[in-house]
Structure formats: structure tokens, C-alpha cells
Amino acid sequence: MQRYILRKKNQITLISGILIAFAFITKWATGNMDIFEWALIIASILGALPIAIQAYQALRVKVVSIDVLVTIAVLGAFLIQNYEESAIVTFLFLFGAYLEQRTLNQTRSAIKELTEMAPESALKQMEKGEFEEVEVDDVDEGDILLVKTGAKVPVDGTVLSGEGHINEASITGEAVPVGKEKDSKVFAGTILENGTLKIVADRVGEDTTFGKIIELVEEAQDSKSEAERFIDRFSKYYTPAVLVLSFIVWFISQDIELAITILVLGCPGALVIGVPVSNVAGIGNGARHGVLLKGSEVIHDFSRIDTMVFDKTGTLTVGNPAVSETRYYVNDPSEVLRSLASIEQESDHPLAKAVLQEIGEITFLPVENTEVVKGGGIVANVDGHRIAVGNVALMEKENVKLTGEAKADIARLERDGNSLVLTSVDGQLKVMMGVRDQIRPEVKEDLQRLKALGVKNLIMLSGDNQGTVDVVSRELGLTKAYGNMLPGDKAEYVKKIKEEGRVVAFVGDGVNDSPSLALADIGIAMGSGTDVAIETSDVVLMNSDFSRLPHALGLTKATARNMLQNIIIAVGVVLFLLANVFFSQWMNMSIGMLVHEASILVVILNGMRLLSFRQRR
CATH class of the missing domain: 3.40.1110.10 (Calcium-transporting ATPase, cytoplasmic domain N)
Structure with missing residues (x-):
């Protein structure tokens, strides 16, 4: 029965809203108070059912949730026969939850779009040489596949014959088609816009670049930052504290309506949702633009970077x-x-x-x-x-x-x-x-953009001779450059500057970069680098597109600012509402719940702005 009621929560919200509208229309049109009250009573009971069930489920695991506060508040209003307040509060709470979930689903659209891009079938060469359509799960490494115009590339592979142009937006974020010919590499999930290609499968299933993108984005969106963990801990104690405060207010004032109003106004909904929605939107934006951010904690650390250390070959150079x-x-x-x-x-x-x-x-x-x-x-x-x-x-x-x-x-x-x-x-x-x-095209401009974003030190470490390193350093305007560096020397240098108090990001692409990637505060791997480098890193620039690096840094800074804005909005609204309970005459449960739900939507919409973020050149 509980599951059935929770499944029908949206329908209950709709019926509750209709009953409330019917009640007020009847009162204004006919003046019949009996119909007015009974319509509000039924709306209150219907609306309270899913909220009470969620409160009961929370209490079973020893959590005093927002649902508990609202349930107590609605029961209190019902007992003092303030049916207007109880009906409106339950409706606004349920309607707010519906809008909140719907809006949150939009912030997770990046992973949904990625999943929908995943190829489902492939034209596989059979024993007699003919090509037959099979499920993509039936393709193994070494199989010969045919990709026709308009089809999705089913695997990561190498072109054996044919020519064509492929849209690699799902991998790199760039919609400009890339020409492919014999020996060119192709990626699963990309689309062949013209031509026909015969390819050999190098990586299949979850091992493809596209499969790893989906896996990494899913893991990142499910992870929690330190700020989120703090807010979870804060809410664990804050919600019972609101309950205690309302009891004290009732005990001193003997005003039960004031006490239950405090229960409603003190709900920390916007605070709880504000940080996660910023993180999810930031990670989703990165995924769309060829930047994989491996978790919410990465966003916090990356936004504070003041020193970037680069490997030369394959990173600053081609x-x-x-x-x-x-x-x-x-x-x-x-x-x-x-x-x-x-x-x-x-x-x-x-x-x-x-x-x-x-x-x-x-x-x-x-x-x-x-x-x-x-x-x-x-x-x-x-x-x-x-x-x-x-x-x-x-x-x-x-x-x-x-x-x-x-x-x-x-x-x-x-x-x-x-x-x-x-x-x-x-x-x-x-x-x-x-x-x-x-040197990579436009890398000098990208380094200047990093400086404009607050990176004070741009340092290059390379195994090449010092003369070659100095030439590249002068051309790019780097802060420092060191040659003749072995992998161990690079790691030691990263360790040394971290001990000096700098927040360090290391950018590399090879196996020899893995120790430095792991040791830095933020490890950034070029997407066409080795699997070891990609696994060790915190951020991956797909297709080794260096121009994604300023976007990644700008995005994490914007996300960190967005989180802070949401926290200020959430705390500010609660303080404003509670202040008006004690120092104004106009505040009541209905208005408080309306403002409370509006604040939740404000922080969600503020977080969603990150989905359209683009770093200016």
C-alpha cells in the first residue's frame, strides 16, 4: 500500500490542488463553508499520506528528515482545525518535490544523452565474408566491421579501408567532422556523416573510450564532495534542532500555530539540494565539452589550482x-x-x-x-x-x-x-x-587563458635536453622549464612544490607521467594517452584537446562559485523566514512553505545555469 501511494504521488498532488481550488471557488461563489472545509480536509489527508509515509520510512532508519517536520506541522494544523493551512502546506510541499525532481532530471541530461548515443548494433563480417547485423555485445576484439553513412561507429577501432568524415562530438565536444582514412583511429558512439569505412575492432563494450566516458560520468555524478558530506552531517543535526526549537517556542508561548510554523519554515530543503545540483550540472557540462571530471571533490580542488606543471612531449607539443x-x-x-x-x-x-x-x-x-x-x-x-x-x-x-x-x-x-x-x-x-x-596549435593562447583564470605558475618538465626545453619555454612564455627530468625527478619536483604550499595540477599523457599525476592535487590526463595515465588522473581531456583545459578550469571555478551562491541563498531564506515569524505579523505556514519551495527551485535553476557554461576566449 505504501509503495502504491508513493507511486501515485504526482496524481495525489494534482487531486489535492484541484480540491483546494474547488474549495476556494465554492467559498467565493456560494459562501458554503461546509463544502469549503470538507474539500480542504480531504485535500489535507490525501496530501499528508505520501509525506507521512516518507517520514515513517526516515524514522525507521533513525533519520529526522524534512518529511518528519512537515508531517508534524500538518498534524498540528489539522488538530487546531486550520484546514486551510494544512491543505496548502501539503500541496506546496508535494508540488515543490515534483518540480524539484523534474528540474533535477534536466541537470542529469548529459549522462542520459550519452547513454542514448551508445551504439546498439554493428555490421560484422562473418566467416564467408558477408556482413551481418548483430548486437554490439556480440562484437569481439579483432572482428571486422562495416560502417555506412549515417551509422554510429560501434567500437573503438582502426580503419582498414575506405574514407569518410566522422562527427566526434560525443567524444571531443566538437561538432566539426574529422576526416578518416586507412589507419585512422575511430571511436565508439561517433557518427559517420559520409563515406563507408571498414574497421577492425580494437576495444569493445565498456573498454571503449565512449564506454569509459559513461562509466566515469556516472561515478562522478554519484560521488559526494566534502561540502556535500558536511551539509549531510549538518542536516542530520539541524533538522532535530528545528524540532526542539519549535517545542521550546510552544512551551514558552503556548502558541501551537507559531510552533508548527517554525517547523515548516526551518526545513533545510534548499541547503540540502543546492550543492549536489551544482556538482551534477558542472560534471554534465564537462561531459558535453570533452572534459571528464572524476567526482565532486575534484571540482573543489581544481577550482583552487595556482600552479600547473606540464609534461612537454604529447602535452604542450604534438x-x-x-x-x-x-x-x-x-x-x-x-x-x-x-x-x-x-x-x-x-x-x-x-x-x-x-x-x-x-x-x-x-x-x-x-x-x-x-x-x-x-x-x-x-x-x-x-x-x-x-x-x-x-x-x-x-x-x-x-x-x-x-x-x-x-x-x-x-x-x-x-x-x-x-x-x-x-x-x-x-x-x-x-x-x-x-x-x-x-608545439600544439593555439597552445600559447590557451596558456594565457589559464593565467587569466588565476594560474600563477606555468612549469614544464621534460626528459629532453635543456636547450630544447628552453626554446619551447621561451616561445610559450612559461614561468619555469626543466630538462633532463626522469619520471622520478618529475614526481619529486611535484612533491617539493606541494610542500611549499602550492595547489598543483600536473598535465601529462604517458605511463612515465603516472607517478606525478597521482602525486599532484589534480592529475590531468590527455585522452589519447595511456590507460594508466587516464586511470591515475582526476581529469581527462578527451581526444587530447589542450584547448579543453581552460574550459575545465573555468567550469570548476564557476561550479565552486555556484555552490557558494546556493548555500548563501538557502541559509539566507531560512534566516529571513524565521526572523519574520518573530518580528512580523504577515508570516504563516502557507506563505512560509511557498517561499521555502521557491528557494529550492531558485537554487536548482541557479545550478542549471552551469549546463550552458562556456569559457570565453
């Missing part, structure tokens, strides 16, 4: 070395470039990959007598010529004479943080390439 400048010491470099590419295509060194990417498609020549010079480069015979590819030390070993122009180029490129790839043919320098890891 992580893929590329040729920044090429110098030629020959009129027609085409044959030299063919020889260079022919040698480099046999190497798996990152510099070799950068050189090949710069040269582009070319016809390779046969390479003979290849000799790898440790710490220097490669020497080989190509088309009857002795070709040396490597650094300055290799050139000296090969007795290659460097002109004044070449020496000046070497000094300038090294000063700009480049690694050098020199190519000589039969003892004469022909080509010099400067290779460096490229």
Missing part, C-alpha cells in the same frame, strides 16, 4: 617530430633526396619518419653496405655513391668539410631547439634538415 626547416647546398636536390629517403625508409627512428614525411612519395633506390654508426647515424652506398645521414659528429667522422654558411645554419637550428639530420654525398654536405616536435 608528440610527433616534424621537419621545421630544410637547407640545400646543391642546385638540384632531387637525387640527393631520393638517396636520403631510400636510406631512411629502412630505419624506424622517429627522425627518419619525420624526414620521409617531409620528402613525401618518391621512388626508392637500392641501398647497399648499410652501416649504423652508434650515436651518429647511417652510412650506406646508393647508386654508386657513399651517402652519410646523421648528426654533426658523423659528418666530422666522414671528413665532411662544413662551410661557414653550414656552420651558421647548424648554430641557428640548434638554438631553435632542432635535432639535425645532415646528408653528405661522397664527402660533401648536400642537405641539412632541422627536426623538432611541433
Whole structure:
């Protein structure tokens, strides 16, 4: 019976409201007080039923809830035959609870939208080569899948063949389609806007990036911050205190109506709901914009950050070395470039990959007598010529004479943080390439935005040599930069500056960053980084989009402010109502309950503003 009544709470609220309206219309139209009173009595009893049941369930677990206060207040009003007050109070309380739940559901819309985006089926290649539609749960790692125009990508995978553009808004928050071709990575939950792709499944089910997003957001929304835990503890003692206060007022004044009015006005509803709704809305906004905040406690700590420490490679830089400048010491470099590419295509060194990417498609020549010079480069015979590819030390070993122009180029490129790839043919320098890891686009602007948000110290730690680190630091305007740092050195540095009293965030993407991510007050992982880094971190920037970092910091600061605003509103309303009980003549139960429920809606709507938050550039 109890479950049935609670399930029908919304219908009871509607009937109660109709009865109250009927009562007042009858009184004004006919003056019949009997119909007026009986309609209010029935409305009071109906409205009190679900409230009393909830109060009883709370008392069974030794909790004096808001429902207990309202139930006692309504019973008191009923006993003194103030049916108008009892009916209106029960209706406003139930109607307020309905609006509160409906509004709260909207703040949780981010996780609902994510869940609805989850793919349900996939076109899987069967044994005979044909593609058959199956449930996404029936897809295993290594399966070959076909994705057609307009379909959701069912798994995280790699493109085997085909081309197309994919909307990755569910992962990165950006609706601009991303081009995909052979060897491109694709993510579950994204939508193929045009083209057809054949992919191999790398991760399936809960292991996909999309699955982890849903899991992390669900966990974050269910978590409680220190502020929420404090308010829970406060309410545990505050609600009985209101009950005791109303009893004392009745004992001294013998005015039962005043006592039950205090019960209604002292309800801490807005205080209890204000902080959680801010947290849920903040986490939901982050999920929509490619930022995963792992819990309410993260929001509090992140909003106080004054120092950010960055790994260089893959965080401030792209992580893929590329040729920044090429110098030629020959009129027609085409044959030299063919020889260079022919040698480099046999190497798996990152510099070799950068050189090949710069040269582009070319016809390779046969390479003979290849000799790898440790710490220097490669020497080989190509088309009857002795070709040396490597650094300055290799050139000296090969007795290659460097002109004044070449020496000046070497000094300038090294000063700009480049690694050098020199190519000589039969003892004469022909080509010099400067290779460096490229700084992420717009990262300098993003760092300035972080400074504007109150981050006083921007520090870079890297395993690269100090010269390269200094070049990047100067270009980005960092506070400090340290090179030649091993993973243990980075962790020790983070520990040291924490002990100096700074609130530290560490931003990284690799396994070697995990100790620092765990040690910092806030660990921030780039979403395309390693699983270990993502698991260890408190915040994840999906798709390694560095521009999400200012949004994440601005969002947590806005959420922290929003929580404080809601606490001030809730406490202010209670103090205002209680003050008017003692020092004014117009305050009564009905008005008090109306203001009480209005304050709950105000803090919820204030929290919902966070759903539309966007950090200004």
C-alpha cells in the first residue's frame, strides 16, 4: 500500500490542488463553508499520506528528515482545525518535490544523452565474408566491421579501408567532422556523416573510450564532495534542532500555530539540494565539452589550482617530430633526396619518419653496405655513391668539410631547439634538415587563458635536453622549464612544490607521467594517452584537446562559485523566514512553505545555469 501511494504521488498532488481550488471557488461563489472545509480536509489527508509515509520510512532508519517536520506541522494544523493551512502546506510541499525532481532530471541530461548515443548494433563480417547485423555485445576484439553513412561507429577501432568524415562530438565536444582514412583511429558512439569505412575492432563494450566516458560520468555524478558530506552531517543535526526549537517556542508561548510554523519554515530543503545540483550540472557540462571530471571533490580542488606543471612531449607539443626547416647546398636536390629517403625508409627512428614525411612519395633506390654508426647515424652506398645521414659528429667522422654558411645554419637550428639530420654525398654536405616536435596549435593562447583564470605558475618538465626545453619555454612564455627530468625527478619536483604550499595540477599523457599525476592535487590526463595515465588522473581531456583545459578550469571555478551562491541563498531564506515569524505579523505556514519551495527551485535553476557554461576566449 505504501509503495502504491508513493507511486501515485504526482496524481495525489494534482487531486489535492484541484480540491483546494474547488474549495476556494465554492467559498467565493456560494459562501458554503461546509463544502469549503470538507474539500480542504480531504485535500489535507490525501496530501499528508505520501509525506507521512516518507517520514515513517526516515524514522525507521533513525533519520529526522524534512518529511518528519512537515508531517508534524500538518498534524498540528489539522488538530487546531486550520484546514486551510494544512491543505496548502501539503500541496506546496508535494508540488515543490515534483518540480524539484523534474528540474533535477534536466541537470542529469548529459549522462542520459550519452547513454542514448551508445551504439546498439554493428555490421560484422562473418566467416564467408558477408556482413551481418548483430548486437554490439556480440562484437569481439579483432572482428571486422562495416560502417555506412549515417551509422554510429560501434567500437573503438582502426580503419582498414575506405574514407569518410566522422562527427566526434560525443567524444571531443566538437561538432566539426574529422576526416578518416586507412589507419585512422575511430571511436565508439561517433557518427559517420559520409563515406563507408571498414574497421577492425580494437576495444569493445565498456573498454571503449565512449564506454569509459559513461562509466566515469556516472561515478562522478554519484560521488559526494566534502561540502556535500558536511551539509549531510549538518542536516542530520539541524533538522532535530528545528524540532526542539519549535517545542521550546510552544512551551514558552503556548502558541501551537507559531510552533508548527517554525517547523515548516526551518526545513533545510534548499541547503540540502543546492550543492549536489551544482556538482551534477558542472560534471554534465564537462561531459558535453570533452572534459571528464572524476567526482565532486575534484571540482573543489581544481577550482583552487595556482600552479600547473606540464609534461612537454604529447602535452604542450604534438608528440610527433616534424621537419621545421630544410637547407640545400646543391642546385638540384632531387637525387640527393631520393638517396636520403631510400636510406631512411629502412630505419624506424622517429627522425627518419619525420624526414620521409617531409620528402613525401618518391621512388626508392637500392641501398647497399648499410652501416649504423652508434650515436651518429647511417652510412650506406646508393647508386654508386657513399651517402652519410646523421648528426654533426658523423659528418666530422666522414671528413665532411662544413662551410661557414653550414656552420651558421647548424648554430641557428640548434638554438631553435632542432635535432639535425645532415646528408653528405661522397664527402660533401648536400642537405641539412632541422627536426623538432611541433608545439600544439593555439597552445600559447590557451596558456594565457589559464593565467587569466588565476594560474600563477606555468612549469614544464621534460626528459629532453635543456636547450630544447628552453626554446619551447621561451616561445610559450612559461614561468619555469626543466630538462633532463626522469619520471622520478618529475614526481619529486611535484612533491617539493606541494610542500611549499602550492595547489598543483600536473598535465601529462604517458605511463612515465603516472607517478606525478597521482602525486599532484589534480592529475590531468590527455585522452589519447595511456590507460594508466587516464586511470591515475582526476581529469581527462578527451581526444587530447589542450584547448579543453581552460574550459575545465573555468567550469570548476564557476561550479565552486555556484555552490557558494546556493548555500548563501538557502541559509539566507531560512534566516529571513524565521526572523519574520518573530518580528512580523504577515508570516504563516502557507506563505512560509511557498517561499521555502521557491528557494529550492531558485537554487536548482541557479545550478542549471552551469549546463550552458562556456569559457570565453
